Amino acid sequence: MDVIVGNAILSVPENVCATSKKGEDGGVWSLDLEFTNFTGRVSLKRLIERSVSGQGGEVVGIVRGAPATTQPATVAPTPTVVEEPAPAPAKPEAPEPVEKEKEVPAPAPAPAPAPAMVEAAAPVEAEVAPVAKKVEEPSPKVATPPKRKSKLTLSKPKKQLRMSDFGVPRKDGLVLDMPMTNGAAHAYKKREGVRWEAAEQGDMVARCGATAALDASGDRVYVCGGLGEEGYLDDLWILDAATWQWTKGGSSGFKKRAWHTSSMVKDKLLVFGGQCDKPQEMREDEEDETMLLGELALYDFESGVWFDAHTTGEAPCPRSGHSATPVGETKLVVFGGMNDEGKFMNDVSVLDTVTWQWTKPKTKGSPVKPRGYHTAILVGKKIVFFGGIGKCNWAFKEIYTLDTETWKWQEHSRNVQGEHPTCRVGQVVTALPDGKSVLVQGGHNPDDNETCYNDAYVLDTQSWRWVKVEAGEERPTARAGHCGVVVNGVLATFFGQDGQETKMRDVWKLDLEQVMTLAN
Numbered sequence: 009m010d011v012i013v014g015n016a017i018l019s020v021p022e023n024v025c026a027t028s029k030k031g032e033d034g035g036v037w038s039l040d041l042e043f044t045n046f047t048g049r050v051s052l053k054r055l056i057e058r059s060v061s062g063q064g065g066e067v068v069g070i071v072r073g074a075p076a077t078t079q080p081a082t083v084a085p086t087p088t089v090v091e092e093p094a095p096a097p098a099k100p101e102a103p104e105p106v107e108k109e110k111e112v113p114a115p116a117p118a119p120a121p122a123p124a125m126v127e128a129a130a131p132v133e134a135e136v137a138p139v140a141k142k143v144e145e146p147s148p149k150v151a152t153p154p155k156r157k158s159k160l161t162l163s164k165p166k167k168q169l170r171m172s173d174f175g176v177p178r179k180d181g182l183v184l185d186m187p188m189t190n191g192a193a194h195a196y197k198k199r200e201g202v203r204w205e206a207a208e209q210g211d212m213v214a215r216c217g218a219t220a221a222l223d224a225s226g227d228r229v230y231v232c233g234g235l236g237e238e239g240y241l242d243d244l245w246i247l248d249a250a251t252w253q254w255t256k257g258g259s260s261g262f263k264k265r266a267w268h269t270s271s272m273v274k275d276k277l278l279v280f281g282g283q284c285d286k287p288q289e290m291r292e293d294e295e296d297e298t299m300l301l302g303e304l305a306l307y308d309f310e311s312g313v314w315f316d317a318h319t320t321g322e323a324p325c326p327r328s329g330h331s332a333t334p335v336g337e338t339k340l341v342v343f344g345g346m347n348d349e350g351k352f353m354n355d356v357s358v359l360d361t362v363t364w365q366w367t368k369p370k371t372k373g374s375p376v377k378p379r380g381y382h383t384a385i386l387v388g389k390k391i392v393f394f395g396g397i398g399k400c401n402w403a404f405k406e407i408y409t410l411d412t413e414t415w416k417w418q419e420h421s422r423n424v425q426g427e428h429p430t431c432r433v434g435q436v437v438t439a440l441p442d443g444k445s446v447l448v449q450g451g452h453n454p455d456d457n458e459t460c461y462n463d464a465y466v467l468d469t470q471s472w473r474w475v476k477v478e479a480g481e482e483r484p485t486a487r488a489g490h491c492g493v494v495v496n497g498v499l500a501t502f503f504g505q506d507g508q509e510t511k512m513r514d515v516w517k518l519d520l521e522q523v524m525t526l527a528n
Contacts, residue, residue, distance in 0.1 A: 201478040202464070202522050207500065207515040210254030212245050213237075214511035215503050216434075216489030217266030222249075224275050229493055230257070230307070231502055232279065233265045237511050240264035240284050244307070249495045258312025265301055267381070269332035273340055273361045277307040278317070280342060283328040300348045302326030304359070321366035324357040329380030333391050335412050338362050341391060343410075345380045352378040352398045356410070373417035376408040383437035385446050387469050389413055392446055394467075395432050403431035403454040407467070426474035429465045431455075434488030438499055440520055444470045447477075447499065447523060452488035458507035460486035466527040475527045484516045497521060 218234030218241075229247040233240070242264040244257035268282025286299035302325055306317040324330075330345025330353075340359040346352050354375050358367050382396025382404070390409040397403050405428065406421040435451030445468050453459040462484050464477040490504030490512070499518040505511050 201480040202483075202518060202526055203480050204483040205517045206482075207517045208252045208254065209513055209515050210245060210247075211256075212243075212254065212503075212513055213241070214513035215241055215266075216487075216505040216511055217268075218491050218503050219268060219270035219279070220491040220493040220500075220502055221270045221272040221277060222493045222495060223272055223277070226496065229495060229500065230270065230272075230277055231491070232259075232262065232270055233268060233282065234503060235266035235489075235511075240266055247495075247500075259314070260312070261314035261316075262305060262307075263301065267328040268301070269330060269342075271332045271334050271340055273334045274337040275309075276361055277309070278332075278340060278359075278361070279305040279307070279314075280332055280340075281324075281327045281330055281345065300326035300328055300346075317364060319359065319364045319366055322357075322368055323366045324355065327353065327380075329382075329396075331382060331384035331393075333384050333386050335386060335391075339412075341410075341412065343384060343391075343393070344376075344378065344382065344396070352380050354378040356415070369415045371410070371415045371417055374419065375417050376406075376410075376419075377402075377404065379404055381433040383435055383448070385437045385439050386412075387439055387444065387446060390469075392437075392467075392469060394437065394446075394448060395435055395451065397433050397454045401454060403433070405429070405431045407472070409469075420472050424467075424472045424474065427465075427476045428474040429463065429476075430461070432461060432488075434490075434504075435461075436490055436492035436499075436501055438492055438494050438520075440466065440524055441497060442524055444468060445524065445527070447520070449492070449499075449501070450484070450487055450490060450504070452507065457509075460488050460507045462486040464523070466523065477523055477527055484514070485512075487512060494520065499523075 212231075213236050215234030215236045218231055220229055220231045222229050227249050229249060230244060231247065232244045233242065235241070242259050242262045244259050244262065246255050246257045247253075248255070262279075263284060265279075265282035265284045268279055270277065270279045272278075280303075282301045283298050284301060286297055290299070291297060302323065304317045304319060304323075305314050307314050324342050325347055327345035327347050331343050333341045333343075335341055338361050340361060342357045342359070343355070344353050354377060356369055356371055358369055359365070360367070376393055377398050379396035379398040382393055384391050384393050386392075390411050393408040393410070395404060406419060407424055409418050409420065410416070411418070429448055429451075431454060432451030433454050436449045438447050439445070440447055445466050447464060447466055449462075449464040451461050453461075462479070464479065466475045466477055467473070468475075484501065484504075485506065487504030487506055490501050492499055492501040494500075497520055499520055501516045501518075503512055503514075
């Protein structure tokens with residue numbers, strides 16, 4: 009149906025209840041609207057137009073009265089308050105042409121035209137009463153509302169409303185937000201996002217470059233080391249997976265470090281590599297302040313003491329920013345990282361945790377380019393590698409896999425589809441419960457360390473397709489250098505730092521079943 013409001017002709021859909029009404033004292037026209045998320049009265053034509061069109065209706069036309077007299081008349085600007093009285097209109101009985109022309113507002117440079125009643129069939133030049141004669145002047149053109157900013161005032165309610173209070177669902181899935189500042193309507197896609205949940209932080213200090221590992225029983229998470237605001241750390245914290253409460257573990261025998269790896273291989277917690285402060289007597293100059301570690305530290309759960317594991321074979325050289333991936337119950341695969349000369353590597357070393365022997369398997373295919381600060385996760389029998397930086401700070405976005413049975417490298421970049429994440433380092437990666445997908449979350453731009461991310465992507469390693477996972481309003485702030493582990497189907501992330509290198513200590517939880525539902 010068509011509804012006339014002042015000088016606006018609105019085509020209102022059936023699902024919107026609209027009633028045109030003029031003030032009892034002959035004042036401002038208003039429109040009673042009732043539709044999803046809003047019931048009330050609005051008197052602003054622009055707001056009415058946005059509201060009705062948001063439900064699928066349209067503005068048929070807006071007619072402006074043409075000036076027809078030189079006699080000055082006081083014309084108020086755009087009405088600001090609905091309750092403000094206005095002069096009563098002339099009676100419709102026995103209209104006098106001359107007198108009615110005098111009542112027509114004189115032209116003015118700035119004020120808005122006086123409201124004019126029109127018929128839905130055809131616009132008229134000027135009307136000042138329900139029944140009026142047309143002025144013998146050229147017919148006016150139908151025009152859109154003037155593009156000018158005006159102060160918006162609602163008749164009901166009188167309080168200032170938030171943008172979300174006027175969210176009007178549309179048939180196309182968009183939502184119209186109508187802020188109370190300039191009347192503009194903003195359309196955005198309303199999507200359901202994954203829900204992050206803040207968890208208990210404990211008494212740990214803020215840090216980045218720490219590691220987390222889940223024990224074989226799935227009852228406890230072990231978080232150790234990292235770089236805090238005051239330097240490298242050597243503490244160990246244990247999270248109870250049932251109560252989400254923290255207790256401090258033993259740190260005796262553990263060297264302060266960050267950017268190391270910690271891995272749970274069956275019932276053994278192993279820490280390899282990392283970087284720390286170089287002793288003063290070993291420094292060659294003022295800039296020579298960092299030392300890389302190459303020993304393998306083993307944690308004894310009963311005594312709460314760390315000690316160096318004695319190994320045989322060709323152990324990997326000291327490094328940081330590498331990856332260490334448990335394979336089965338007896339193997340640990342170490343790849344890449346940066347050595348003490350600042351060079352990135354792409355070598356592969358395998359530790360047998362039964363014989364404590366290091367070996368270097370002979371790989372096949374085109375190996376992944378040397379890199380560090382990447383992520384690696386086991387999916388089935390293959391390790392999936394993503395991200396990292398290499399020579400000349402070159403960032404990688406390719407996807408590589410390493411078969412742990414044949415030790416063959418394979419690149420999958422050419423057949424990967426979907427919306428892939430940008431190049432990044434320092435992200436968290438975890439395998440999803442479906443046994444074929446991995447989740448990548450956070451990280452920072454290697455070309456601009458001040459740019460961090462808090463987005464999340466899922467990669468299906470069978471279809472080789474990326475899917476971006478939208479998140480709700482509550483989620484971790486953008487960060488890199490954080491760590492994560494899966495606890496009873498929930499991804500728990502810890503620590504990290506933002507683009508200004510401010511260290512964080514918050515803990516977040518994400519249900520991975522929810523992630524898979526939204527990604528499929």
